[in-house]
Amino acid sequence: MASERFVVRVSKDYLVFCSGHFISYESDKCECLHGHNYRAAVAVEAPLDNNHYVFDFIALKKIARSLTDELDHKMMLPQSNDLIRVSTGERQVTVNFKDREWQFPKEDCLMLPIANTTAELLARYLGQRILKELETRHNFHPSVLSVEVEESFGQAATYTWTK
Numbered sequence: 497m498a499s500e501r502f503v504v505r506v507s508k509d510y511l512v513f514c515s516g517h518f519i520s521y522e523s524d525k526c527e528c529l530h531g532h533n534y535r536a537a538v539a540v541e542a543p544l545d546n547n548h549y550v551f552d553f554i555a556l557k558k559i560a561r562s563l564t565d566e567l568d569h570k571m572m573l574p575q576s577n578d579l580i581r582v583s584t585g586e587r588q589v590t591v592n593f594k595d596r597e598w599q600f601p602k603e604d605c606l607m608l609p610i611a612n613t614t615a616e617l618l619a620r621y622l623g624q625r626i627l628k629e630l631e632t633r634h635n636f637h638p639s640v641l642s643v644e645v646e647e648s649f650g651q652a653a654t655y656t657w658t659k
């Protein structure tokens with residue numbers, strides 16, 4: 497049987513966030529500090545409403561932008577990584593991995609409730625925040641929501657949530 501589905505997707509230049517990170521991998525290794533010009537894209541799927549659209553593009557761009565702006569120009573740090581320990585002092589954030597230690601000004605850091613700052617988990621973090629905004633502020637309940645985080649040209653991870 498034929499069926500129809502509608503998706504709206506936003507991927508704008510202002511959904512770029514230039515941020516620092518490093519990830520742990522292979523259970524005992526850690527990358528050197530580096531950054532990316534990440535770019536987010538957000539897509540939502542739902543039946544058409546009375547206006548014949550899935551969801552207001554302007555509102556979707558606004559939500560996505562406010563969240564990517566929070567990440568922009570920050571050192572992104574994981575709050576629940578078993579190997580990367582993050583402790584916040586009065587003015588500094590100290591990060592340890594084995595015998596390595598980094599220190600950052602507190603205002604330059606963003607602690608994220610994720611296990612690792614991979615593109616996959618950043619996409620899920622953004623996706624869950626966007627979903628909450630859509631549901632609580634707009635009373636909009638998409639059937640599918642996906643967020644793509646591109647960390648360099650042609651290299652991206654996608655998180656997809658389905659109702």
Ligand SMILES: [Zn+2]
Binds near residue numbers: 517518530531532647
């Ligand atoms: Zn990286």
